[in-house]
Amino acid sequence: MNLAVRNRRELAQHLQDQMVAARMAWSPALETDEEGHARTSVKTYLIEAHRLAAESPSAVELLRQITAPLGMSVDETEDSDLFRLRNEAHDFWCDTSMGRYWRLHTTAKVEDADIVHRKLVGATPLLDNVWLPPTYLEALADRTGSAMQTFSLNHDRRALTSDLDLAFVALRLWASHAARTLQKLREAQLFPHGVSLRSVKLRAGDTEPDGDFCIAEYFHNGKVTANGTSFDEHNRVLLQVLRDYGRIVERIEHRYAIDVSCDENGCGHLMGDPIVIDMDWTMSNLEHVVGRMFSATEPFRLWGVPERIAGNHFRARAVDLHVGSTLTFDITDKHIVIQLRAGRHRPSDLEPRR
Amino acid sequence: MTHLDLLNAVLALRFRQPGWPPILAEAGYLVHNVGVTFKLPDGAKVAPDVIATSQARNVALLIEVKGGGGFDHDQAGRMERVTAEDLRHSAYLPIDPSACRIGIVYVCSREHHAAFEQATAARAGTVISFDGTSFQLGGNALPDEMLAAAWAAATVTPGAPPLAIIPFDQESDAATIARTVIPELVAILLRGAGVVFVDEILQRTHHLVHSVMQPTGSKAEWQGLKKRVTEFLNEVARGELNPWLERIPQQPMWRFKSAVPADQTTRTRELKNLQRSTQVLIERLGGGAGIQLELFDRLE
Numbered sequence: 001m002n003l004a005v006r007n008r009r010e011l012a013q014h015l016q017d018q019m020v021a022a023r024m025a026w027s028p029a030l031e032t033d034e035e036g037h038a039r040t041s042v043k044t045y046l047i048e049a050h051r052l053a054a055e056s057p058s059a060v061e062l063l064r065q066i067t068a069p070l071g072m073s074v075d076e077t078e079d080s081d082l083f084r085l086r087n088e089a090h091d092f093w094c095d096t097s098m099g100r101y102w103r104l105h106t107t108a109k110v111e112d113a114d115i116v117h118r119k120l121v122g123a124t125p126l127l128d129n130v131w132l133p134p135t136y137l138e139a140l141a142d143r144t145g146s147a148m149q150t151f152s153l154n155h156d157r158r159a160l161t162s163d164l165d166l167a168f169v170a171l172r173l174w175a176s177h178a179a180r181t182l183q184k185l186r187e188a189q190l191f192p193h194g195v196s197l198r199s200v201k202l203r204a205g206d207t208e209p210d211g212d213f214c215i216a217e218y219f220h221n222g223k224v225t226a227n228g229t230s231f232d233e234h235n236r237v238l239l240q241v242l243r244d245y246g247r248i249v250e251r252i253e254h255r256y257a258i259d260v261s262c263d264e265n266g267c268g269h270l271m272g273d274p275i276v277i278d279m280d281w282t283m284s285n286l287e288h289v290v291g292r293m294f295s296a297t298e299p300f301r302l303w304g305v306p307e308r309i310a311g312n313h314f315r316a317r318a319v320d321l322h323v324g325s326t327l328t329f330d331i332t333d334k335h336i337v338i339q340l341r342a343g344r345h346r347p348s349d350l351e352p353r354r
Numbered sequence: 355m356t357h358l359d360l361l362n363a364v365l366a367l368r369f370r371q372p373g374w375p376p377i378l379a380e381a382g383y384l385v386h387n388v389g390v391t392f393k394l395p396d397g398a399k400v401a402p403d404v405i406a407t408s409q410a411r412n413v414a415l416l417i418e419v420k421g422g423g424g425f426d427h428d429q430a431g432r433m434e435r436v437t438a439e440d441l442r443h444s445a446y447l448p449i450d451p452s453a454c455r456i457g458i459v460y461v462c463s464r465e466h467h468a469a470f471e472q473a474t475a476a477r478a479g480t481v482i483s484f485d486g487t488s489f490q491l492g493g494n495a496l497p498d499e500m501l502a503a504a505w506a507a508a509t510v511t512p513g514a515p516p517l518a519i520i521p522f523d524q525e526s527d528a529a530t531i532a533r534t535v536i537p538e539l540v541a542i543l544l545r546g547a548g549v550v551f552v553d554e555i556l557q558r559t560h561h562l563v564h565s566v567m568q569p570t571g572s573k574a575e576w577q578g579l580k581k582r583v584t585e586f587l588n589e590v591a592r593g594e595l596n597p598w599l600e601r602i603p604q605q606p607m608w609r610f611k612s613a614v615p616a617d618q619t620t621r622t623r624e625l626k627n628l629q630r631s632t633q634v635l636i637e638r639l640g641g642g643a644g645i646q647l648e649l650f651d652r653l654e
Contacts, residue, residue, distance in 0.1 A: 069616055124546075125544050259562070274371050288646075291646045294647060305536070305632050305647075310515055326538055335372045
């Protein structure tokens, strides 16, 4: 347990020390042992905190409510928006300085860290992962001035069907030119309807071996594992990701949420539009797909009782179990149409999974 | 077609959705609060189902949706007395009273087209009937010729129902109310609120009309919706949802008997039990057997 961390500056130094140690322990010979390597890296979980209403608790109150049943304590630090979460074995630092988007850092082993993170986010609809859309992951290197080193795919249609040759493919690829390799893989059309990135690993910062750099793997669920020589570089990319994510969320909430907008004279008019996703389903039995989607389980986590309202047209008012908000789906063999009400939504709601 | 079907069909011309031509949106019309009520200088109330305006074309449309074949001449008379000044100052619309032209539109099913044309023969008002795929215009001309042409040419893809922008009304069947209200109960349960109010549910299901129906006087319609939801909650709290929900005695509110489990696996199991009971309820209410949900699945 590190008791010396009193503020963000000291936390940065502490985490940088861990990143360097992780880098020193790393050997190219072990490159394929990625999970083992990640055990010693700094882990950062990007979390979205939905504290919109006046009755919502403050960050520290919310953290205390959530962590108490998990046997964790919450300590304040010299920085009013940095909190230390502790259990018997590990420290986690929750940086809430970006308001709605939190960074939860730890040096715990990845297995332990994942469990704590899952329990924290699963304990309340007020917290959710920052779900990074696969298209965003693919563009991340360019957006942050980094170089993509590796990527992993998770092409998994088992939740929807069992009648495909390639119902499930998990792939992790190291390549000298990862981005170009990904492009070639896509062009080869090996997988029906493209590839879904699960994670990308980036090198950001100096290219010299002894320069300031960070090598970080960004996962679809907002988990980041990092090592290297510069926490500042790690933090720079994290902030860029969260700003981008915030803009995506804002665009969804402002462009697509169907709501009433009032002008200064009190005159209202309807605004927004439904989200329309063009679909080219690979599954032949749409009713089965719909039945799966609203069964309250992973990966969709949507609760609803869908109905067939026309030939191949299904409708469901559903609860997004991640955030506890309701939204209405119209699903046909050509489209998924989603009506959002103003409120809390995930960009990943808009990522088609055919 | 019911009043609700036709109302959602009109709204489908504003919101872009597959199979529907967004002619109101493309013509630059703003659709103002659905169900807005305002008072004329003599105190009479006017409550068209939809008001749409185009500042560029200086047109305001008062759209009355007619689910049946009956024509209310008193209501029509009140609509015809509406002036641009009234719309500017009583309905708070952003129009220029000196230039704005007002069009009254009656939207009905095709089967009632001739009857409405006849009823409006000596009155103002354009009749627009819908048969599920096309619109037919009759009666007086719309003040916006370009919109009239677009409306007459508009075609809807066969078998493409409009989105349920307004999910149910007073006349909706109980199964439709169940499909809309119970997800809101689940959302409230997940939030840990513990107590359920009818107004809270309607604020969520009818958020586009709630703010205007409450204060401006469409009390009858709002009260009708409240009554339906109240009756529904009473029924399910005694029936299929009794393991989760109960009425608080002598209070217009309900409470959950227990919080949703903190453990995710247990919570998922509980939510699936609730889903199963909801399916049974909807089937009993005549909503059909529904889609087979995988409630005992391999991914749990």
